[in-house]
Amino acid sequence: MLSIFYILIFPGFLFLSAFGLAAQFVDRKLCARLQNRVGPPWFQPLADFIKLSAKEDIIPEEANPSMFKLMPVLAITAAITAIFYIPLWSVNPIYAFSGDLIVVLYLLTIPTLTFFLGGWYSTSLYSRIGAVRALTQLFAYEVPLLMSILAPALLADTWSLKEMSLFYSAHPFFWLFNILGFAISMIALLGKLEKVPFDIPEAETEIVGGTFTEYSGRLLALFRLGIDIEQIVGAALLAAVYLPFGLGLGPVAGFLLFVLKVLTIVCMLSILRTIFARLRIDQMISFCWKCLAPLAFIQLFIDLVLKGFIVR
């Protein structure tokens, strides 16, 4: 019974959907204010979701119907599953085992793969170009993201998120050494969420709607919700890895601190997406391999030196 509560209500589907929609509002409102606009009202993401759910679902004749319908559900499922292994407001996640860090990173890759498969099975030319771009982009940002998240894990000498938060609670202010990795994973997360400097797969001005060109109605609503949930889970992962303080505050204060951390990361993502313009796919890839990956190596080096000389 308790697992069903975890999966469906808290911190599973219902909580994450509500939080995801709220974060989408924060994101859009902040973006609008930065552009000197008024911005959407608070219920806008909810209205969008309900409207899309009540619209007609069109499945293209050429498309593979079962894959086409399965992909949005899979994207949401993978994103929700990842939250169970992330410590939210205490050092204990809901489920933990040694090596869950890798599992979380793997689960966060699945939404991108569903974008690829969904776009591919739409069989429209635009969605196929978007799908291939999504996959190309995956190879560019995934390596810096993985390396910069593994650096704090290396310092804590564990692959488990629970052990990591225990280590950083025992050694306060060690997270300050991981600021560089935090910046790298923030940029990589922009690529994962396909936000503006890296929104190449759904570039509306070039390839119509990219991966989601053929999606309409309920399936599109699910995909959008999946991206919102992925944003929350990604931000929660970054908060757990790079901002591991205040984990012993108790449920209420700890929960508020968790929400604050996630919203801070969402706001930073939204500022980044407002001040940059879209890159080309080749620029994006050379940036990730020539700038982000070496910086991630520097972060690894910093943590190795720290581990050798201070922690022992």
Place this chain on the structure above:
Amino acid sequence: MGLVQKIVTWSRIKSPWIIHFNTGACNACDIEIIAALTPRYDLERFGVQLKGTPRHADVLVCSGPVTRQIKSRLRRIYDQMPEPKFVVAVGTCACTGGVFDGCYSVESGIDKVIPVSAYIPGCPASPKAIIDGVVKLLTSLEDKEDKKK
């Protein structure tokens, strides 16, 4: 069922996504439509978003008289939009064909090819008129729901 229908109507009014299609306009109305979407008028406060693909859109914003060449394409784009969908004709040419009506290459207004829900006259229609027209279309949606009861 009444409550659900009410919520759905509310969400439709609060979140109209548009797609802009030039059916043969001289570009003046297009510039005004783009101007209406800029931060100065900020249509996002009404939930309006410009979408690239007809599959995502609720409102097809057309400008210009329908030329013979674009007729089949306009039909196709209209058919690609999921229900419920609305069409807004922006500018005098889109409403009636304007000065181009009767020209050998021009078919006439948009409503000769696809059903139109709102007409916004003007040469070109100003951004304020376009916003007013879209808001009137959305409020008419609410009235229709009331009449059904």
